Amino acid sequence: MAEGLPSSIYDLTVKDIRGEDVSLGTYSGKVLLIVNVASKCGLTHSNYKELNVLYKTYKDQGLEILAFPCNQFRSQESGSNEEIQETVCTIFKAEFPIFDKVKRNSPLQVLEIQKGGLLGDSIKWNFTKFLVDKTGKVVERYAPITSPAKIEKDIKRLLEA
Structure with a gap:
């Protein structure tokens, strides 16, 4: 693990x-x-729709979706936290937890290091997804273009484990 970073996602406070x-x-x-x-982002509507589903x-079987807004990719999340919350909850109807706007490498850097990407570890675009098992281990990383619906079978497998 990189120096100064916790070894587990569970050690983070955000x-x-x-x-x-x-x-x-x-x-x-x-x-x-x-x-x-x-x-x-061009991926926003489809991702939020499928994440909501x-x-x-x-959620009643043990899934949590944690959304971390990020403005580092073409300033596509430029609003204040209040504006982000209003947009996400009103327009996109998200009921899962939304967190403070982050820089792409913190706190998500712990995830990046555990499960690097095809083109290097750092997150390259909005809607990169990390699937974490019940023990806090990152088991899969999905590209921004991966539909949340295509992750469902992996989620089911982890929930049943």
Whole structure:
């Protein structure tokens, strides 16, 4: 693990969209789908629609979707946290947790290091997705163009494990 970074996602404390501290340790024992999101990306509508379906279908079975807005890719998430929350909850009807806007390499760097990408470890675009098992291990990384619906079989497998 890189110097100065925790070895587990559960060791991280992040801010939610309202600026409150949230220990990711509270999600221990759940399957996590962690996504860097943006409201003005060409992938936004389809991703939020499918993420909402996955969340409604599997949240009672132990799935949590954690959305981390990021503005580093063509300024596609330029609003304040209040504006982001309004957009995500009102327009896209997201019910899963939304966190404070992040730089692409923090706190998601722990995920990047555990599961590097095809073109290097760092996140290259909005809607990169990381699937984390119940023990906090990143088991898969999906490209931004991967439809959340195509991840469903992997989510089911981890929920049943």
